[in-house]
Amino acid sequence: MSASTSTTPTKIILPDLVSHCDFKKRVNRHRKQITTETKQWLFKGGNLNGKKRDAFHGLKAGLLTAMCYPNAGCPQLRVCNDFLTYLFHLDNLSDDMDNYGTRSTADEVLNSLYHPHTYRSSARVGKMTRDYYKRLIITASPGAQQRFIETFDFFFQSVTQQASDRKDGLIPDLESYIALRRDTSGCKPCWALIEYANNLDIPDEVMEHPIIQSLGEAANDLVTWSNDIFSYNVEQSKGDTHNMIPVVMNEEGLDLQAAVDFVGNMCKQSIDRFVDDRANLPSWGPKIDHDVALYVDGLADWIVGSLHWSFESERYFGKTGREVKTTRVVNLLPRRV
Template identity: 50%
Template sequence: MSSMPPTAIYTSTRSDFETTRFILPDLISDCHYPLRLNPDCYPVSRASEQWLLDGARLAEPRVTKFMGLHAGELTAACYPDADAFHLRVCSDYLNWLFNMDDWLDEFDADGTWGMRECCISAFRDPINSQTEKLAGKMCKSYFSRFMQTGGPGCTERFIHTMDLFFIAAAKQAEDRATGHVPDLESYITMRRDTSGCKPCFALIEYAALIDLPDKVMSHPVIMAMEEATNDLVTWSNDIFSYNVEQSRHDTHNMVVVLMREQGLNLQGAVDYIDRMCKGSIQRFEDNRDILPSWGEQLDKQVAIYIEGLQNWMVGSLHWSFDTTRYFGKNGHIIKQDRIIELLPKRPL
């Protein structure tokens, strides 16, 4: 290798060392399921937003941020066939969940365990449980309505998976406090619970007025389809939320995990996740091909449930560009050109 002449002066620019932008993968083109919107979307969404604003007592700038969330539109795409009553419960839950997610980002592990105790007891007995926590009061509000029609199986699944959510959120809080970034395998396991997807899948049954038996819900093919759905929704969300999260030094994100573990640059990590997302859609379809039969009546209900999982995949992808949570007001432009300009990091 020839040595450089001593007179050469090399001046670096920022772009030599740091990426200032990355290209989003075209995840929507990979997800060919039909996108439908519940006809009650807008009146229910607006009523649910008002419920959350009243219940959470948000103040600016959180009110403006919340009004850009459009969780009602996500709900309407994920539960397009629900009647207005059931859609409203699902919408209240999702508005509550996104706010809970933001609150927990500021909690330590002890605070998260306290929130878990409050919310789980509200789910166990929404009528009689006592709490001063606003989050707990909102749980009582939507879950007392859930229990009017929710079957015993899906009620239990909802509570169990919400418990998993809080347990994983407490682990995330510990990692945040110690600056620990988990390895990919541990991260994937934890992220399947911090995503909050699992309780949303129980709401598919609730919204459709079905209650699938344990022999169906514990079947490996159904569990594999749920996991594939959770992975697509969650891993794509890590790509979409990366920019906002990196600006606030948050490391609970698959992009960060992959860059650390595999030594990838930013675009390399994003492209790696893109391939994983394609793989999760393929896993979903491969398992659909080997779905067993449980008899005509149950098979109809299983088909409704599987369609609900599809709705979650396609609905969440499109909604990610409609909400201001990830791309501000530029979502519709970014949906087309897929170019993300990195936000500056906040001072620590």
């Protein structure tokens, strides 16, 4: 559909990202157990009711966790699943602090992470944070703990910025959006969980190496930008513009389908970037190389796992995910008034 036609598009065709990604899809054998345990943990004390409970079941976070951390032992997988589920529900869990916006939630969470044994607060989001983090620090390396907290801090800073942009009706330029989205995605703390889930203790100078950083960024970009494509329909129906597709339409002057294709190509390039970087990893000696290979495999698990999960979850396509995965056709929802 060209930009000059006045008719509003009724559907979009998704890029074929699943075929472009030939990484092996793996699923952790503890998936069912941790799904049940996390559900009990999340619902304790009436945290979520009615529609929010249904949304939890439709989310299938346990499947995402099991595909992204396929080799984790059961206790580690449970912590990862608690964290991912909590991340998806962070808005709901901090409802009682909505009046203060994201900053008060950030204070609760970060105080709970920096002082898990001494910080006391009655807010449920703080209690849940302390609960999973106390379990994480039993086996996580000091470096993984530090990276988890630092990147989660960046997440809250960027979410606060996003809330401010949304309030002002701002559509950022593409470069600013990409920089912000790498933190609002919440991927970076999940990369620290790869270290934790696989019992890795990789030196800081290795984790800070440009190629390791570039691999993490390529994986983040693929997970995040593909998520913008998959979530576009639900978001446009709510009038939410914090998505790469409207950003590209605005900056490049493209119509909707052309913008979807543009972002799709960027996703494919991020997979190609990852493959190139992986082939060019330097060597740090047998022990570190072994751990680095496991970490990089973990990033690849996230790329392939998130792509397949997006069509299994009901978050983006309701009950039609598998059909959309085959046809790649998404019928656009009407704009909510």
